[in-house]
Amino acid sequence: xxxxxxxxxxxxxxHIGHQKLISTVINIAKKNNLRSLIITFDTVxxxxxxxxCSFKEKIRILKTFNVDKIKVLNFKKIRNLSSKEFFxxxxxxxxxxxxxxxxxxxxxxxxxxxxxxxxxxxxxxxxILFIISDVFKEINxxxxxxxxxxxxxxxxxSNFKEVEIFLGREYWICGKVLKGKGLGKKIGIPTINFVxxxxxxxxxxxxxxxxxxxxxxxxxxxxxxxxxxxNANKNKLFCEVHIIDKKIDFAVxxxxxxxxxxxxxxxxxxxxxxxxxxxxKDIEYTKNFFYKNFHS
Numbered sequence: 611x612x613x614x615x616x617x618x619x620x621x622x623x624x625h626i627g628h629q630k631l632i633s634t635v636i637n638i639a640k641k642n643n644l645r646s647l648i649i650t651f652d653t654v655x656x657x658x659x660x661x662x663c664s665f666k667e668k669i670r671i672l673k674t675f676n677v678d679k680i681k682v683l684n685f686k687k688i689r690n691l692s693s694k695e696f697f698x699x700x701x702x703x704x705x706x707x708x709x710x711x712x713x714x715x716x717x718x719x720x721x722x723x724x725x726x727x728x729x730x731x732x733x734x735x736x737x738i739l740f741i742i743s744d745v746f747k748e749i750n751x752x753x754x755x756x757x758x759x760x761x762x763x764x765x766x767x768s769n770f771k772e773v774e775i776f777l778g779r780e781y782w783i784c785g786k787v788l789k790g791k792g793l794g795k796k797i798g799i800p801t802i803n804f805v806x807x808x809x810x811x812x813x814x815x816x817x818x819x820x821x822x823x824x825x826x827x828x829x830x831x832x833x834x835x836x837x838x839x840x841n842a843n844k845n846k847l848f849c850e851v852h853i854i855d856k857k858i859d860f861a862v863x864x865x866x867x868x869x870x871x872x873x874x875x876x877x878x879x880x881x882x883x884x885x886x887x888x889x890x891k892d893i894e895y896t897k898n899f900f901y902k903n904f905h906s
Contacts, residue, residue, distance in 0.1 A: 616647035623662030664807035693718025768872035835876035
């Protein structure tokens with residue numbers, strides 16, 4: 611049976627740094643007639659509620675690289691393994707002959723071991739270790755070492771251009787459509803309400819963006835927040851999208867929104883009418899944005 615070239619990590623967001631690791635695995639495997647393997651985890655303790663993408667979306671993205679095998683480890687079952695136990699079970703035990711990791715790779719109980727420990731284990735157990743340097747991106751004359759934590763910081767700050775540069779793809783927020791109270795329709799501004807995928811970090815505020823329904827994409831304005839004007843539950847986060855100049859007359863189960871620009875912070879209005887007037891201004895701003903940036 612062929613041995614594996616593998617990489618191990620949580621890979622939240624599957625950003626361009628992760629992609630470099632995966633492409634290295636695939637190239638080495640092809641050149642040496644070996645099989646390619648990605649080992650990842652279902653969750654991790656420190657960022658379980660602030661994910662760049664859901665577990666389901668992460669696996670979907672990983673599958674696009676066409677590696678021979680993706681192995682998912684249950685984090686709760688392995689979190690207390692020592693570095694030696696983890697290594698024996700999941701490197702030696704998976705017939706890995708070449709391991710590819712990043713400079714900041716940590717493993718074992720409490721992430722207590724690093725690449726120096728891994729080098730010692732590689733010598734002891736006679737397998738090949740590739741340590742891949744960080745990926746840097748220069749934006750406006752400043753260099754950034756690409757990481758999942760950097761991307762999270764930029765999501766919070768609503769720096770969506772940077773987020774997409776670091777991800778190496780468009781940044782979409784997806785979820786299941788929910789039936790709302792119908793307030794938007796009553797005030798003449800219908801919205802599609804949805805709940806984002808579990809544990810995914812969301813930007814907060816009002817945004818210009820694009821909405822994807824099936825294979826169709828529409829200019830839109832969206833509010834991601836707590837809807838304080840009409841919502842008594844301050845802990846429940848709402849995602850509401852208004853599609854510009856388009857009446858959606860077909861059933862929708864899932865929706866994806868790509869934020870392009872933050873218009874303003876969410877605020878509590880003194881009345882529904884004041885809120886309606888502000889939303890109309892947001893819609894006009896969105897129309898002007900698309901006219902200036904996409905009109906040929």
